Amino acid sequence: MIFQRLSIFTILTLVLIWSVAGQTLYVSPKGSDSNPGTLQLPLKTPEMACVKAAGAAQAISKIILREGIYYLKNPLIITSKGFGNKQIDLQSYANEKVTLSAGRKLDLAWETHKDNILKAKIDGPAFEMLFINGKQQPIARYPNYDSTARVFNGTAEDAISPARISHWKNPAGGYVHALHQGEWGSFHYKIKGVKNGELELEGGWQNNRPSPLHPKQRFVENIFEELDAPGEWFYDKASHTLYFYPPKGLDPKSANVEVSNLKHIIELRGTYENPLRNVTIKNIKFEHTERSIMEHYEPLLRSDWMIYRGGAVVMENTENCVITDSEFTNLGGNAVMITGRNVKSGVSGSHIYNIGSSAICFVGDSSAIRSAAFGYENFVPYAKMDKTPGPKNNHYPSQCFAEDNLIHDIGKTEKQCTGVQIEMASEIQVNHNTIYKVPRAGINIGDGAWGGHFIENNDVFETVMETGDHGAFNSWGRDRFWHPNRKTMDSLAAAHPELILLDAQKTVIIRNNRFKCDHGWDVDLDDGSSNYHIYNNVLLSGGLKFREGFYRIAENNIMINNSFHPHVWFKNSGDVFTKNIVMRPYFPILVKDWGKEVDYNLFASAADLKGAQAAKTDIHSKFGDAQFIDGKHGNYQVKNSSTAIILGFKNFPMNDFGTRKDNLKKLAQKVSFPLLLNADLEKTVKEMTWLGIKIRNVQGLGDRSAFGLSDEKGVIVVDVPASSILIKSGLQSNDVIISANKEMTENVVRLEAIRQQVNWTGQMDVEVLRNQQTVKLKLNLK
Structure with missing residues (x-):
């Protein structure tokens, strides 16, 4: 009798487990849609699997795809209306290679x-x-x-x-x-x-x-x-x-x-009142969506962006919906569009490459914006402005994520694109992504609404490859207080400082990243970007830019071969720049008020520090060699004897940038570390190939006599091959470059350091001595 009771109990338990676990539907290119969908008798199309899953009574449904390419006739649409609160898992069988194609195969x-x-x-x-x-x-x-x-x-x-x-x-x-x-x-x-x-x-x-x-x-x-x-x-x-x-x-x-055919492959769509919940897409390859450049684009407030709210996967009004361990390639537009109200949804562990536009977009609905303005020149007058802090509703992504992804070779068609886009969103986590070979920013935040994002442990390089005036990380903050006329904005911000953080309510954290932009700034906080805390970052090329904005703190960052670029600051901005390592002088533009604190930084030379102190900053800052432990191989931690430590700088890890997934790390390209353009290099490097031409330092009395120089400072052009990009700039062999961008070019290392400050502009003004006469030239750098 005891045995019979145990058996009945066991059977009831198994039935309960089965009812909770739900059903599993198998799909194979060799199956039939008239089959029941078992492993032995699979369905043929993912479309039929979705139909059966929607109609099933179980709370959980797994759709398991066997190996092969599935050419979809229509996008797979999973809605909260059709699926209710079911948990849906769509994945490959035992890591078999599965492709969902938006295209068609042709027999010609x-x-x-x-x-x-x-x-x-x-x-x-x-x-x-x-x-x-x-x-x-x-x-x-x-x-x-x-x-x-x-x-x-x-x-x-x-x-x-x-x-x-x-x-x-x-x-x-x-x-x-x-x-x-x-x-x-x-x-x-x-x-x-x-x-x-x-x-x-x-x-x-x-x-x-x-x-x-x-x-x-x-x-x-x-x-x-x-x-x-x-x-x-x-x-x-x-x-x-x-x-x-x-x-x-x-x-x-x-x-x-x-050939391409459909514009979307999967659409996960809920409503604001009834979001779609708990859908997981795993280990699927997405290919062959049609180009979207002629579709309807809408402006994203006053940022530079217009956007098509579509992609290979569209997630609209979802909760806890995840794409993981998947692959996106050969797409005509965006890879993943997360639009509207989304909570704790995102993309992880995925490889996104060779696509027409952006990789992962988090874009809220403009109905959530108070006193919205949709063009750079637009502005809502103060008297008509809604002055209530924060959003009007919850129709925007929050607590969503892009994590551990490998993103590269994107924007093959559209150049206003990025690896991760954030607009009208809150508390987005962008962590441990490796992003490179992008035509514009690797990561972009389009406004200050509503902040709270964490951008950390990313490795972002080879950025702004086809455009200009941008950064590896870029942001705008053209929020309610911002006005296209600077005088109007100055008076408005001074009279009504309470406007400044109406939208940028929560601090954006940028920490423990490695950024490199050879054609702009490594970090570019543009037009009104406010309420940022930037620390423990390695900036490998373009330095850090703060354009007009409020309440930015940059501390404990390392700027290799570059420096701080403060532009057109507000009076009483509240900005802080402390305990950073810079290797060039500051590059201010129209800065009269230097914020709350600029001090305790380490400069590379006495002249650079003196220039900063002349502007009444950096009273306690010092100069000297940073003493990097192994800059050649990318370890920019400093030795305990470094002056930076005395100033309060603290070392942080140098081995935790980018994706952590072994399979993606093996595929990822490695960042190239720049030569340290410091005093030691100036002593050892006497000649180099520079933008395709051969140059060398002026050396000795013989050079002074031959070129008619007053001292032994300058850069001699040895040869200008026809293949160099400088061939059309008028530079000739035996020219002596004596200044660039209004700085003296004492040697080849100094010339290269100056170039890195202006490379994004595509041009550099130089003065050369030619036949003992001064000649001014404009060099094209692109």
Whole structure:
């Protein structure tokens, strides 16, 4: 009897466990949607699995995908209305390789068109991305695709010249792509036709700072007459014909051909009143979404951003929804868009690369903003302004996360993009990500609403690679107190200081990161960014910039080969800059009031310290060698004997930047550590290759005599090869560079140090002695 009771108890327990655990549905490309969805008899499509999961009674459903590529006919849509409060797990089986594709696979009958160009008929909708054997091919374009070109893989000043246009029979449906005139992102236009020898264009809504097209950084694509290089293709919508110029060695008849189709792959959608909860997506590869550059874009307040609220995965109004251990590649737009009210949702452990726009976006709804203004020039007058602190509602991401991800080679089409975007959000965690090869910022915060973010332990480098005037980390703070007219803003902030933190309520913490930007600032707090605490960061190239804003504290940071860039500060800003290590003088612009405290910093030279003290800062600061333990290999901790320690600097870990996941660490590119441009290097380095030219120090009386110099200071140009970017700047062999950017260039190391301060501008003013006459030149650095 006891045994029978135990058996009944055991059976009841198993039934209870089963009912709590819910059902598991298996899917395989070899299955059938008429099957029950067991491991032995799997379903065929993820779509049917979602239908069955939504209709099931169990509280928990697992959808397990067997190995293969699933070409979706429609996005997988999981809603709180359809799924209620069920827990949904969508994942691969036993780490098998599973791909959810937004594209289509084509079986083509190729035939010769003419010369090297093949053609094939295609049924179905038009497309803008073609993949041959998994590799994206360039649409027919001018200039031709160049993997080494800095911007857009090739640009040309005459891309839309009347002479060029005259060769196109029917360019309607083609595209014009160009950088913003200020290099603040990009514009994209669709060609409607030609009128009076000029293109009729539609578009240009992808940037919130209107401007003309960049005069040089532009190109055209999707024009049949430009189909003239291996790899290029063109799709004629009228005749449903694909034309393709195969690369050498490729057999198109045996190649795997895929094209983009859908704009989204998975949509997780709840409502503000009933958010979607507890969905986990794990170990899935996402590919082949269509480009989104001509979709509806909306302005994100007064930041420079316009955005398409879509991506391979869209999370709208969710709670505890997670994407983990997944892969996003070959996408036409964003990878993950987290939009609206989201709580504790995010992305972890994932690899995001080779995509058209941004990787991970946290973007709230503008209905949560009080007295919202949507353009740089817009402003709500004080009398009409809602002066209530904080948001109007909870329609924004909070306590969400981007953690342990590897993000690189993004923004392949759109240049106003980033690895992680935060806008109209609160308490976002951006931790342990490795981010590199991005056209603009690695991490961007677009406003001060509502702060509380933690940006920590990230490794961000090779940033601002195709644009300008930006940083590896960038922020704006064009909040309620901010006004585009500086005099108006000064008077408003002085009269009503209570406005300053109405939006930027919680402090943004930036700590224990490693940032490197060779074309801008490592950390760029722009236009009104307020309420930041920045500490324990290694800045490898571009230094730290504080433009006008309030209540920023920067302490215990290390600025390799660079320094502090305070720009146009407010009176009584409350800013603090203390216990930092800098290796160059400060670079202030229109700073009269130096905030709350600028002191106890370590400078590299007596002259740099003297310059700071002349501005009545750094009374207790000192100068000297920082005594880095192993700067050559990236350990910038200082020895106990360093003067920095005496000033209050504290060492922090140098081995915890970026993703912690072993599989992603193996894939990740490593940051390159710069030569320390310090006094020791000036003593040892006498010559170098600089921007493709050979230069050396002036040395000895012989050089003084030969070049007519008054002393042994200066940099001699030994050779200017035709391949150097400086060839068009007028620099010649035997020129002696005596100053750059109004600083004396005593030696090659000093010249390189000066270049790093202005590299983001793309130009540097120099004075050279040529035949004993002073000549002024403007060097193009890009």
